[in-house]
Amino acid sequence: MLKKTTVQKLSDLAAGLMEKGALIAPVREEAGHNFREISDPAAVDLDFYNTLLSPKSVFFPHTEDFIRYKTGASIAEAVCVEPDIRPTVLFGVRPCDVKSFEIMDIHFTGTGKVDPYWAKRREAATIFGYAFDPNTPADPADFYSTLGIGAADPEGSDVFMIRKDQDLLLQAVSPKGEKLLSELPSLSDASADDQKYFDGTVAAGRTFKTRFTCVEAEPIAKKFEDLFHNAAFWEKVSEACLSCGACTFVCPTCYCFDICDETLFSQGTRRRVWDSCMFTDFTLEASGHNPRTKVYQRLRQKISHKYSYHIRKYGPISCVGCGRCTRNCPVNIDIFSIVNEAMKA
Amino acid sequence: MSFEPKILGIACNWCTYTGADLAGTTRLQYPQNLRVVRVMCSSRINPSFIFKAFQLGADGVLVGGCHPGDCHYNTGNLYARRRLAVTKKILEFSGMEPGRFRVEWISASEGNKFAEVVREFTEEIRNLGPQTKFKIS
Amino acid sequence: MATSFKQIEENLKTEAGKLLDAGKVSMVLAYGRGYDEKHPLPYVARSLADVDGMVFNEYCTANLARYLVRYPRGTKIGIAAKAADSRAVIQLIQEDKVKRDDLVILGIPVYGMKNAKTDEAIDAKTTCGLYNPVIYDVLLGEEVHGQPVLSPYEVLEKVEAMGQDERFAFWKKELDRCIRCYACRKACPMCYCDPCFIDQNKPKWGEKSPETGGNLMYHLTRFHHLAGRCIDCGECSRACPVDIPLYLFHKKVAKECEEMFGQAAGMSIDEKPALINFRVEDSDKILE
Numbered sequence: 001m002l003k004k005t006t007v008q009k010l011s012d013l014a015a016g017l018m019e020k021g022a023l024i025a026p027v028r029e030e031a032g033h034n035f036r037e038i039s040d041p042a043a044v045d046l047d048f049y050n051t052l053l054s055p056k057s058v059f060f061p062h063t064e065d066f067i068r069y070k071t072g073a074s075i076a077e078a079v080c081v082e083p084d085i086r087p088t089v090l091f092g093v094r095p096c097d098v099k100s101f102e103i104m105d106i107h108f109t110g111t112g113k114v115d116p117y118w119a120k121r122r123e124a125a126t127i128f129g130y131a132f133d134p135n136t137p138a139d140p141a142d143f144y145s146t147l148g149i150g151a152a153d154p155e156g157s158d159v160f161m162i163r164k165d166q167d168l169l170l171q172a173v174s175p176k177g178e179k180l181l182s183e184l185p186s187l188s189d190a191s192a193d194d195q196k197y198f199d200g201t202v203a204a205g206r207t208f209k210t211r212f213t214c215v216e217a218e219p220i221a222k223k224f225e226d227l228f229h230n231a232a233f234w235e236k237v238s239e240a241c242l243s244c245g246a247c248t249f250v251c252p253t254c255y256c257f258d259i260c261d262e263t264l265f266s267q268g269t270r271r272r273v274w275d276s277c278m279f280t281d282f283t284l285e286a287s288g289h290n291p292r293t294k295v296y297q298r299l300r301q302k303i304s305h306k307y308s309y310h311i312r313k314y315g316p317i318s319c320v321g322c323g324r325c326t327r328n329c330p331v332n333i334d335i336f337s338i339v340n341e342a343m344k345a
Numbered sequence: 346m347s348f349e350p351k352i353l354g355i356a357c358n359w360c361t362y363t364g365a366d367l368a369g370t371t372r373l374q375y376p377q378n379l380r381v382v383r384v385m386c387s388s389r390i391n392p393s394f395i396f397k398a399f400q401l402g403a404d405g406v407l408v409g410g411c412h413p414g415d416c417h418y419n420t421g422n423l424y425a426r427r428r429l430a431v432t433k434k435i436l437e438f439s440g441m442e443p444g445r446f447r448v449e450w451i452s453a454s455e456g457n458k459f460a461e462v463v464r465e466f467t468e469e470i471r472n473l474g475p476q477t478k479f480k481i482s
Numbered sequence: 483m484a485t486s487f488k489q490i491e492e493n494l495k496t497e498a499g500k501l502l503d504a505g506k507v508s509m510v511l512a513y514g515r516g517y518d519e520k521h522p523l524p525y526v527a528r529s530l531a532d533v534d535g536m537v538f539n540e541y542c543t544a545n546l547a548r549y550l551v552r553y554p555r556g557t558k559i560g561i562a563a564k565a566a567d568s569r570a571v572i573q574l575i576q577e578d579k580v581k582r583d584d585l586v587i588l589g590i591p592v593y594g595m596k597n598a599k600t601d602e603a604i605d606a607k608t609t610c611g612l613y614n615p616v617i618y619d620v621l622l623g624e625e626v627h628g629q630p631v632l633s634p635y636e637v638l639e640k641v642e643a644m645g646q647d648e649r650f651a652f653w654k655k656e657l658d659r660c661i662r663c664y665a666c667r668k669a670c671p672m673c674y675c676d677p678c679f680i681d682q683n684k685p686k687w688g689e690k691s692p693e694t695g696g697n698l699m700y701h702l703t704r705f706h707h708l709a710g711r712c713i714d715c716g717e718c719s720r721a722c723p724v725d726i727p728l729y730l731f732h733k734k735v736a737k738e739c740e741e742m743f744g745q746a747a748g749m750s751i752d753e754k755p756a757l758i759n760f761r762v763e764d765s766d767k768i769l770e
Binding site: 414434479 | 653766
């Protein structure tokens with residue numbers, strides 16, 4: 001079922017979706033577009049290349065409260081914070097970011113232990129994927145095609161959207177998406193021409209090339225295992241690295257967090273807060289020992305985790321080539337250039 | 346209910362704190378809104394103390410040290426003067442009302458001045474009203 | 483007439499080559515190729531063969547003084563330094579983090595640097611606005627003269643003119659965006675503390691979560707720690723993924739310090755940083 005609307009009528013669509021639940025969509029902000037919960041349907045803006053921050057925060061917020069307690073009081077008085085789970089529409093997610101949810105699912109639900117916060121939010125969400133335009137070149141930092149992700153892959157979305165000039169074509173991908181689309185009065189039926197355009201774009205997206213050629217996971221995983229003890233290599237590639245957390249915080253597949261107790265006078269909150277393997281104190285042990293004190297050790301961990309350990313443990317590369325880490329690195333370090341260099345080393 | 350300001354006082358051990366003692370032993374009256382913390386020298390004050398105090402709900406912060414030249418450690422308050430001047434500018438530029446932070450040199454013999462400064466500062470903070478900008482709720 | 487970027491790159495390669503060849507330094511900190519022209523990387527050349535990898539263009543904005551403290555004391559280092567970068571080197575020498583004798587400063591006089599993210603010119607609006615290095619051993623081009631010398635503090639007027647409430651709302655809006663990636667402190671040549679106060683647990687100065695309270699504590703204290711030391715290179719703001727105009731606050735503190743203490747950071751290796759110094763005749767007026 002292919003439906004359509006126009007970009008001019010986007011706010012009608014947004015208003016319709018807001019009746020179904022919370023709408024989280026890209027809005028224009030000072031530093032770029034970001035996914036935010038929408039209160040004004042006119043704020044939804046699809047004129048973006050990709051969002052500054054990844055959409056992972058929709059399912060895995062930067063800060064999430066678990067328990068509230070009073071210091072000095074009995075543990076029996078501590079209360080669990082019930083997560084705020086509502087039907088949600090996540091609107092305008094690029095195909096590489098949709099792919100990232102699948103990778104994150106492995107960690108939060110796929111290994112036998114289920115993180116209820118992630119799982120419930122994920123279940124309550126309907127994802128509207130949004131194709132890159134295969135007729136304009138990709139951002140120089142992107143490399144999703146290298147990892148086998150197309151510019152217009154509908155897989156993983158519930159509804160997939162492709163822009164055709166001033167029209168927005170919406171294709172239901174899952175039964176959940178189908179049901180939702182049929183309930184939106186602002187949409188009209190698309191023509192056979194539109195269907196042809198849609199299918200053509202999906203096909204064009206699969207042959208669309210970002211920089212770098214396709215890679216296979218297995219040889220990379222092996223290479224990084226071999227390189228682990230090659231400190232000279234890692235020192236060389238990490239020489240520019242500042243060891244800040246910008247790359248990990250904008251990354252759609254970084255999932256490390258810290259459990260913090262934050263107190264204000266006697267009111268305590270146990271919460272989960274994003275953490276970054278690039279921080280010195282990430283591996284600091286209670287004894288004072290720190291197994292990763294050097295920048296190269298931390299960068300090695302980050303890259304090997306995504307391109308080696310992850311493949312060995314779970315199968316896929318833990319990277320979707322969205323290019324955010326590269327775009328936001330203060331010193332322009334490019335993760336895939338390092339992978340390339342490693343393969344040559 | 347009328348507003349009673351909560352004021353953090355940070356006083357150096359040798360001059361201002363002793364001055365406060367003198368104010369007490371001479372039975373001088375001054376408002377109870379000041380809670381005093383004693384430090385060994387005004388230069389021991391980490392500017393983060395002041396930011397933190399405001400975050401925890403202080404309506405004003407009063408720092409007291411020895412008069413320049415009288416520091417027990419000779420030069421501590423001379424460093425403190427520069428540092429606290431910067432603190433003041435930072436608070437002001439961040440949007441905090443400048444009147445909420447004050448530095449006074451009060452010697453051990455100036456019990457009168459101590460009481461006077463506390464009276465004056467408390468009134469000033471009372472006029473400014475509750476501090477809500479930095480306060481974490 | 484300023485020396486062209488291409489010419490500076492050539493001079494940089496020649497001078498770095500000479501230093502490495504003669505064994506005067508064990509490494510030269512410069513810029514190398516990134517994933518494209520617009521995104522050069524900080525680069526370390528350790529041998530003559532490495533020199534070929536150097537580049538210099540209008541996007542080589544990173545302040546390389548940041549890397550000086552990473553190497554053991556006594557390492558002989560050559561460093562390519564633009565105007566603000568050279569001030570950072572001076573400041574680090576003042577703070578005894580590096581020794582003047584261990585450094586060979588390859589000064590780069592340059593006009594027309596650009597921010598790769600916005601393509602805007604980098605000038606007195608976001609940096610100190612100097613064109614020529616303050617200190618150097620070798621100058622890699624002709625000194626820049628005849629370009630407008632603008633006050634680095636003019637940009638403050640708008641924020642200074644705000645009322646207290648408006649200014650607080652302005653900073654709250656900006657700082658609330660902070661995601662606490664700490665790119666600002668890591669890009670800063672003067673932020674070399676390990677551990678940083680905000681990472682401490684006992685006492686815990688600010689919370690780890692990116693919320694108003696912790697963000698305010700982190701940034702205000704960082705502004706304070708950089709008082710009289712910030713050399714206004716603007717790296718913190720360029721490094722920030724969410725574009726918080728940190729340079730505005732740093733500029734304001736630098737301006738006040740200059741007015742109160744009569745010295746700007748990183749201008750002479752014979753000075754002491756303003757806040758670890760005092761004069762008996764400092765006026766109490768600064769506290770008003």
